[in-house]
Amino acid sequence: MSDASLPSAAAPARGLSTLRLQFARFARNRLAMASVAVLMLIVLACFLGPFLFPFTGEDADFDYILAPIDFTSPHLFGTDDYGRDLLVRTLEGGRVSLTIGFLGALVAGVIGVLYGAVAGYAGGRTDGLMMRFVEILYGFPYVILVILLSLVLGGGNLALFAAIVFTLWLTPAVIVRAQAQSLARREFVEAARAGGMTGWQIVLTHIVPNCVSVVIVYGSLLVPEVILSESFLSFLGIGIKEPQASWGNLIQAGTAAMETDLRLLLLPGTMLATVLFCLNFIADGLRDAFDPNDR
Amino acid sequence: MLRFIGKRLWDGGLTLAALVVLTFFMMRLAPGGPFSKNRKISPEVLANIQAKYHLDEPVWQQFARYVRGLLVGDLGPSMRFRDYSVNDIIASGLPYSLTIGFWAIAVAALVGVALGIAGALRRNTATDYIAGTVGVIGIAVPIFVIGPLAQAVFALRLDWVPVGGIEGGWRALVLPVLVLALPNIAYISRLTRTSMIETLRENYVRTARAKGIGETRVILRHTLTGTLLPVIAYLGPATAAIITGSILIETIFAVPGIGRHFVDAALNRDYPLVMGITILYGGLVILFNVLTDLLRGWLDPRVRHE
Amino acid sequence: MTAEPILSLRGLSVDFRLPEGTLRAVDDVSFDVRPGEVLGIVGESGSGKSQILFALMGLLARNGTASGAALFRGRNLIGLPAAELDAIRGASLSMIFQDPMTSLNPFQRVGDQLAEGLIAHRGMTRAAAREAAVAMLDRVRIPDAAARARRYPHEFSGGMRQRVMIAMALLARPALLLADEPTTALDVTIQAQVLDLIAELSRETGTSVILVTHDLGVVARLCDRVIVLYGGRVMEEGPAEAVFDAPRHPYAQGLLAATPRMADALTPRLGTIPGTPRSGGAMLPGCPFAPRCAVRVEACTLARPPLVGDGRRVACHLAGVPA
Numbered sequence: 001m002s003d004a005s006l007p008s009a010a011a012p013a014r015g016l017s018t019l020r021l022q023f024a025r026f027a028r029n030r031l032a033m034a035s036v037a038v039l040m041l042i043v044l045a046c047f048l049g050p051f052l053f054p055f056t057g058e059d060a061d062f063d064y065i066l067a068p069i070d071f072t073s074p075h076l077f078g079t080d081d082y083g084r085d086l087l088v089r090t091l092e093g094g095r096v097s098l099t100i101g102f103l104g105a106l107v108a109g110v111i112g113v114l115y116g117a118v119a120g121y122a123g124g125r126t127d128g129l130m131m132r133f134v135e136i137l138y139g140f141p142y143v144i145l146v147i148l149l150s151l152v153l154g155g156g157n158l159a160l161f162a163a164i165v166f167t168l169w170l171t172p173a174v175i176v177r178a179q180a181q182s183l184a185r186r187e188f189v190e191a192a193r194a195g196g197m198t199g200w201q202i203v204l205t206h207i208v209p210n211c212v213s214v215v216i217v218y219g220s221l222l223v224p225e226v227i228l229s230e231s232f233l234s235f236l237g238i239g240i241k242e243p244q245a246s247w248g249n250l251i252q253a254g255t256a257a258m259e260t261d262l263r264l265l266l267l268p269g270t271m272l273a274t275v276l277f278c279l280n281f282i283a284d285g286l287r288d289a290f291d292p293n294d295r
Numbered sequence: 296m297l298r299f300i301g302k303r304l305w306d307g308g309l310t311l312a313a314l315v316v317l318t319f320f321m322m323r324l325a326p327g328g329p330f331s332k333n334r335k336i337s338p339e340v341l342a343n344i345q346a347k348y349h350l351d352e353p354v355w356q357q358f359a360r361y362v363r364g365l366l367v368g369d370l371g372p373s374m375r376f377r378d379y380s381v382n383d384i385i386a387s388g389l390p391y392s393l394t395i396g397f398w399a400i401a402v403a404a405l406v407g408v409a410l411g412i413a414g415a416l417r418r419n420t421a422t423d424y425i426a427g428t429v430g431v432i433g434i435a436v437p438i439f440v441i442g443p444l445a446q447a448v449f450a451l452r453l454d455w456v457p458v459g460g461i462e463g464g465w466r467a468l469v470l471p472v473l474v475l476a477l478p479n480i481a482y483i484s485r486l487t488r489t490s491m492i493e494t495l496r497e498n499y500v501r502t503a504r505a506k507g508i509g510e511t512r513v514i515l516r517h518t519l520t521g522t523l524l525p526v527i528a529y530l531g532p533a534t535a536a537i538i539t540g541s542i543l544i545e546t547i548f549a550v551p552g553i554g555r556h557f558v559d560a561a562l563n564r565d566y567p568l569v570m571g572i573t574i575l576y577g578g579l580v581i582l583f584n585v586l587t588d589l590l591r592g593w594l595d596p597r598v599r600h601e
Numbered sequence: 602m603t604a605e606p607i608l609s610l611r612g613l614s615v616d617f618r619l620p621e622g623t624l625r626a627v628d629d630v631s632f633d634v635r636p637g638e639v640l641g642i643v644g645e646s647g648s649g650k651s652q653i654l655f656a657l658m659g660l661l662a663r664n665g666t667a668s669g670a671a672l673f674r675g676r677n678l679i680g681l682p683a684a685e686l687d688a689i690r691g692a693s694l695s696m697i698f699q700d701p702m703t704s705l706n707p708f709q710r711v712g713d714q715l716a717e718g719l720i721a722h723r724g725m726t727r728a729a730a731r732e733a734a735v736a737m738l739d740r741v742r743i744p745d746a747a748a749r750a751r752r753y754p755h756e757f758s759g760g761m762r763q764r765v766m767i768a769m770a771l772l773a774r775p776a777l778l779l780a781d782e783p784t785t786a787l788d789v790t791i792q793a794q795v796l797d798l799i800a801e802l803s804r805e806t807g808t809s810v811i812l813v814t815h816d817l818g819v820v821a822r823l824c825d826r827v828i829v830l831y832g833g834r835v836m837e838e839g840p841a842e843a844v845f846d847a848p849r850h851p852y853a854q855g856l857l858a859a860t861p862r863m864a865d866a867l868t869p870r871l872g873t874i875p876g877t878p879r880s881g882g883a884m885l886p887g888c889p890f891a892p893r894c895a896v897r898v899e900a901c902t903l904a905r906p907p908l909v910g911d912g913r914r915v916a917c918h919l920a921g922v923p924a
Binding site: 135136138140141142143144147148149151152224228231232235236237238248251252254255258259262265269272273276277279280281 | 310313314317318321322431434435436437438439440443444446447451532535536538539542543546547557558561562564569572573576577580
């Protein structure tokens with residue numbers, strides 16, 4: 001009773017499910033909704049946009065080398081030093097970064113949730129062992145681990161994806177484990193066990209679904225993390241390599257030309273920053289909507 | 296209290312050991328080596344190289360040899376820079392990395408905590424919103440975008456600081472330190488703000504107010520510890536984040552620190568160097584985690600008496 | 602008995618700004634507290650009783666506002682700026698809280714927490730304040746007080762922590778002690794000890810006590826006078842014994858009927874009051890208890906019954922009318 005308001009005087013009597021209520025609350029957050037809109041625009045632009053142009057991001061146009069921004073020319077935002085259209089390259093880079101981002105977050109999330117749910121539900125030594133493993137991995141500075149892993153796995157794009165995913169599942173695992181631990185003590189789990197369900201069945205049908213809101217809230221931060229990882233690895237030259245475009249290596253190329261032409265840096269940089277902003281606001285909005293104690 | 300310290304040190308040691316084992320075997324599993332990039336070498340030369348780096352011995356023996364080396368502080372020879380040992384390379388780069396890293400953490404902690412407390416005490420005012428904006432920018436905009444932009448503006452256009460490199464004394468450090476600190480300033484300020492708001496809600500703060508000792512005393516004596524505990528807990532992982540960031544910073548600002556060496560080593564598959572730096576970084580993170588745990592134990596009596 | 606009251610509440614109201622609108626938690630409450638008396642405020646959860654105490658101490662939540670007057674030694678506590686309030690609270694006006702487990706600073710030694718108030722209010726030196734603290738801990742029967750004073754709160758049990766809180770509150774010899782459900786969070790066996798301690802110490806120092814509780818047994822044990830609160834309004838007020846013997850308000854009657862007593866051991870059913878308390882009750886026209894009242898008439902839902910009487914007051918249109 002030390003704080004804020006007394007129990008609300010108006011209890012919603014309309015029988016909406018909690019999930020729908022939470023999404024409704026999210027919808028009321030204007031910043032988050034605006035971010036969703038902007039994000040969708042960018043996604044559409046990246047996946048469909050390149051089709052609007054007669055050339056690809058890898059076509060070199062020798063008539064226009066290092067052309068500046070010129071909305072009257074066929075190259076709206078100019079070209080790079082190979083004559084490749086900057087806008088198309090940026091959009092194509094977006095495809096790569098966004099795909100890796102969402103896919104990677106999904107895979108890392110699934111692995112993390114399962115790992116955490118099993119550890120939290122099992123408890124005891126199994127949990128101790130599983131968490132010790134997580135602790136050790138956490139001990140590696142992130143970039144070291146990713147680089148090591150991508151080396152071990154051969155260094156190609158698949159290795160990159162696997163390396164990123166393998167480092168990012170840790171946090172969802174830790175969070176879901178905490179949730180699973182408290183769920184495992186609840187009576188309905190006891191009842192399920194008494195009813196003869198096996199451990200796996202319980203984990204999959206009871207524990208995991210009840211972690212949904214926690215996963216949504218913290219998992220939504222995974223997407224920008226994956227995108228960021230891939231980007232800076234590509235920036236360093238360890239990730240997506242030329243001539244294939246990704247925002248990371250485009251930005252890297254942009255820094256090389258920085259003294260004379262900021263444009264090469266700014267276009268992919270702005271797109272990346274915008275996407276990350278949107279994802280962060282969306283994640284914040286989800287957190288506010290699903291976890292009202294956080295006001 | 297002693298038991299607490301002992302336990303933390305033991306845990307840290309175990310983690311470090313696991314780190315060494317994992318890294319060693321990961322490197323052995325990794326395909327390719329520095330030699331596969333070069334032209335074909337004659338079998339005699341290959342045999343010589345294998346003998347020099349002990350690659351012809353069984354893996355366990357190689358591992359034992361490595362560990363023995365570790366215990367005396369010898370990280371082995373570099374595979375790529377034939378004339379240098381890993382120790383040499385690390386020694387040359389470490390001072391730069393440590394300096395930048397240390398200042399970045401210091402700035403991030405001080406500025407972050409200050410912004411967070413200001414934001415919490417002056418909720419929903421201009422101060423809060425400014426701090427919040429810095430927060431969002433720092434977290435959302437990546438270092439490798441801010442870094443070059445900062446270079447473009449402050450170094451190229453305004454000429455206040457050098458673009459990169461290590462000439463120019465402390466001025467050369469300004470941009471790298473600030474850019475490296477920024478995401479952590481953002482995170483720490485958010486963390487501090489949330490933590491302070493929560494601490495202000497605690498029942499014991501209410502009790503303190505009820506004693507009529509004055510708001511200043513209430514804030515200073517009764518909220519700071521509670522507020523700072525999660526922040527201190529974050530400093531361990533923050534070190535890891537700084538290390539990650541420093542690799543980027545060194546690349547962007549052309550600082551010859553060990554981060555740069557690490558990336559080069561990775562690209563060139565100089566395994567001993569990769570391993571050496573990994574173990575060094577890992578050890579640093581573990582050390583910092585142990586230190587922050589000890590600090591928390593000192594501040595929070597409940598932890599000590601576990 | 603006709604001494605100047607130490608605290609006079611006149612029309613105290615507490616409102617909370619919620620996203621859904623304003624909630625009136627305390628509605629036009631008036632009463633006096635005389636020197637040396639123990640006044641009980643009884644009510645169910647959500648009746649606003651704790652908020653009265655918070656309003657007096659200036660500890661309302663950020664979205665709460667108090668209006669009306671609370672004259673304590675001639676000064677109106679309501680609306681007093683925090684800096685001036687600080688001179689009063691912890692000195693002549695103290696409070697103990699409901700949850701001893703979270704009400705003490707876990708990072709500070711117990712003795713220091715006690716000494717803090719003395720240093721701030723009386724300008725004592727640290728050493729002197731610590732000595733006084735140890736003496737007080739001894740007085741509240743904490744064994745081995747000198748050693749215990751150097752310990753941290755988590756090393757104390759719930760009952761002992763509440764004793765520490767009592768020691769902290771009474772150390773400065775306040776004229777009035779506010780106790781917000783001090784025993785609710787404690788084991789039943791400890792409750793009696795803590796209550797007796799409060800009674801004993803307050804008698805010894807001449808401190809008046811306002812004791813907020815939902816437990817009628819506590820009131821019966823300790824209080825000279827009692828106020829029955831419902832929906833933020835006073836329903837009945839009078840000497841504890843009189844109110845218990847013959848409650849005049851339907852709500853008070855219901856409360857007493859619902860309390861199981863030894864004499865009723867053979868009665869198979871417990872009396873209950875149908876319905877649930879609505880925290881927005883104070884905002885309805887008419888009597889807040891009307892929706893659940895067994896004897897209500899039309900007037901009850903239209904007009905607020907005023908609190909009438911002298912020494913023994915009731916707020917009910919049907920008071921004095923034989924049931």
